[in-house]
Structures are given as structure tokens and as C-alpha cells.
Amino acid sequence: MTIASASAPDLPAADAATGHRLRVVLVGTQHPGNIGSAARALKTMGLARLVLVAPEKAPNAESSALAAGADDVLQAAEVHATLADAVADCRLVLGCTARSRRVSLEELSPRAAAPRAVAAAAAGGEVALVFGRERTGLDNDELQLCHAAIHIPANPDYSSLNLAAAVQVVAYEVRLALMGDAAPPAGSSDRGHATVSADTADPRDEPATHAHLEGLFAQLADTLDEIDFHKGRAPESAMRKLRRVFLRADLDVREVRLLRGVLADAQRMARMAGHDGA
Structure with missing residues (x-):
């Protein structure tokens, strides 16, 4: 059964460009049908970029059937072997996950996460919204690649949320933020969370990507x-x-280059001390 929704206004060109810098990443998807349903959820909210990381099964006829007309989103989906590869060029990576006791991340509701993601994209950065496996979610190594966690405040007595439903919840909040119907994130004047004009941005101060930071780490x-x-x-x-x-x-x-230069000198001095003491 298809549920009709009220017609939503088209996004202005600038906001549509911002939306194109937002990607939804599905990690280790176990059921091809959920890939199609996620594609449908994105297209319904005016988003188009779907990325798959090591799906257990490639999209198939079931995926297409459940995409229900979002075949363009499904067919354009990128596939990567690892999450690190899928988000290497991203400025902001938010992982949708249950609370983790082992990996401490800032926790955001979808309503708080969406304006932060949109602000980073509006500033010219690539943004990834990451969803894990249906049964086990994101593992600890994958969570370490995220800058913050999105936690959907589901009923604690029955918190099992279908993957595509989780994508729909987050995509809806992103659309509201793109339409200007969401409050700006706290500290929105901070670098990386404010809209920066391409005419005034200093190219030497380009924000570090995920790959830059992982190299530093x-x-x-x-x-x-x-x-x-x-x-x-x-x-x-x-x-x-x-x-x-x-x-x-x-x-x-x-700043990343500077820090890596400091580390390189520290490594050189450590090796010299090792040779001197040999």
C-alpha cells in the first residue's frame, strides 16, 4: 500500500546543490530489499546519493521492486569495499547507531543532526550519514570513523527499527533543514558549521577531509x-x-600538515635516539 503525502515544495537551486553534497551510506546491508526501500526513502525527501559499503548481496529485482520508482537513485548507487573509502572525501561523518558504551561519541537526535549536516554541506563540505547492518549496526572500528552519532529516540520497550525506516526518519529531518524549517545547530557560527561564500573562502584554509584526518591519526x-x-x-x-x-x-x-610535520620530527628524533642508544 502506498501512502500519499502532501506535496512538498521543490528546493531552491542552492539548497539542491547542498543536498547533493549529502550522501547516505549503508554498511554491510544484509537484505537487498532494504537497499531499494532506502533509495525510495531518499527520493521521497529529495535526496539522491546512495552509497553501499560491502553489501552482502548486490541490489537485485527485489531491490528494484521496493524502490518503487526510485530506480535512478538505486542504479546510481556507488559501491565501496570499506567505510573508510566511502567517506574519504567527507568533511563530516555522522553514524546512525544505538548507544555504544565502548566508543564515546557526541550523541545527536535526528533533529539536531540534520541542521549540522546541512550547514557543513552548505559550507562546501561533503557529508556522510552512515547506517549499519540490520542485525548488528556499525562495529566499533566503523564508529571510530564517525565524528558524532545519530540516535533515534525510539520506544525503549521496542526499539527495533527497520533500516529503511531509520533512513526515512533522518532523511525527513534533512529535508526540513534544507527547507529552512529546522533550527540552526548550536555553535553554527563555528568554522565548518557555517555557510561560507566561495568568494571569501581562503583556499589555503580548506577544511581537512576524512582522509586527511585518518592519515594524521x-x-x-x-x-x-x-x-x-x-x-x-x-x-x-x-x-x-x-x-x-x-x-x-x-x-x-x-593545520593537519603542520601537525604531521611535528609528528615527523618527533619520529625522526625517536629514531636518532634509538640509533644513539644502540
Whole structure:
């Protein structure tokens, strides 16, 4: 059964361009039908970019049937082997997930997350809204790649929410934000969350992408090992905390280069000290 909805106004060209910088990423989807239903959910809300990460089964006839006319969204879906590849060029990555006790992330409701995502996209950044597997959601390594978590406040006595339904909830809030019907995010004047004119943006201060930050984090982890920072302790806890510190800093490309230069010198000095002590 198809439920008719009230006709929504078309988005202005500028807002449509902003919407095109928003992608919905489905990780490890187990049922091809959910891919089609997610495509339908996106098209209903005026969104078009669907990305699949290592789906267990490729989209098939069931996907097309449940897309119910959103075949263009389904057929244009990109496929990546890993989440890191799928969000490498993104400025902001928000993971839709149940609360996690092991990975501490800022938690946002869909209503708070949508204007933040739209503001980052309006500023020229690529934004990913990430959804996990139907049964198990996103794993801890995947959550580490997210800047914040979206938590849908479902009924605690029955919190099982279908994947496509979760996509629909978030996509609806994104559409409201694109139409200007959502409140601006807290701290919307901060860099990365404000609309920046292409005429006034300094190209040297281009915001760091997800790939830039992951490169920094990998070099930081290597450096901490080389200077024996952990002293026998497990490194995971310290790295989780350091990732949060740098993510809050909202680094640009030049700042990442500077930090990586500092780390490179620290690594060089550690190697020299190792040779001198040999």
C-alpha cells in the first residue's frame, strides 16, 4: 500500500546543490530489499546519493521492486569495499547507531543532526550519514570513523527499527533543514558549521577531509609507539581520546600538515635516539 503525502515544495537551486553534497551510506546491508526501500526513502525527501559499503548481496529485482520508482537513485548507487573509502572525501561523518558504551561519541537526535549536516554541506563540505547492518549496526572500528552519532529516540520497550525506516526518519529531518524549517545547530557560527561564500573562502584554509584526518591519526599512532608513550598499556583508549580532541578542533588542511610535520620530527628524533642508544 502506498501512502500519499502532501506535496512538498521543490528546493531552491542552492539548497539542491547542498543536498547533493549529502550522501547516505549503508554498511554491510544484509537484505537487498532494504537497499531499494532506502533509495525510495531518499527520493521521497529529495535526496539522491546512495552509497553501499560491502553489501552482502548486490541490489537485485527485489531491490528494484521496493524502490518503487526510485530506480535512478538505486542504479546510481556507488559501491565501496570499506567505510573508510566511502567517506574519504567527507568533511563530516555522522553514524546512525544505538548507544555504544565502548566508543564515546557526541550523541545527536535526528533533529539536531540534520541542521549540522546541512550547514557543513552548505559550507562546501561533503557529508556522510552512515547506517549499519540490520542485525548488528556499525562495529566499533566503523564508529571510530564517525565524528558524532545519530540516535533515534525510539520506544525503549521496542526499539527495533527497520533500516529503511531509520533512513526515512533522518532523511525527513534533512529535508526540513534544507527547507529552512529546522533550527540552526548550536555553535553554527563555528568554522565548518557555517555557510561560507566561495568568494571569501581562503583556499589555503580548506577544511581537512576524512582522509586527511585518518592519515594524521595513523601517523599519530605510529609516533606514540615510537616514543613509547603507552609504556606497555593498551593504546586503544588513548587513541580514542586523542581522536575526539582533534575532531573537536575542526582542523583545516594547513593545520593537519603542520601537525604531521611535528609528528615527523618527533619520529625522526625517536629514531636518532634509538640509533644513539644502540
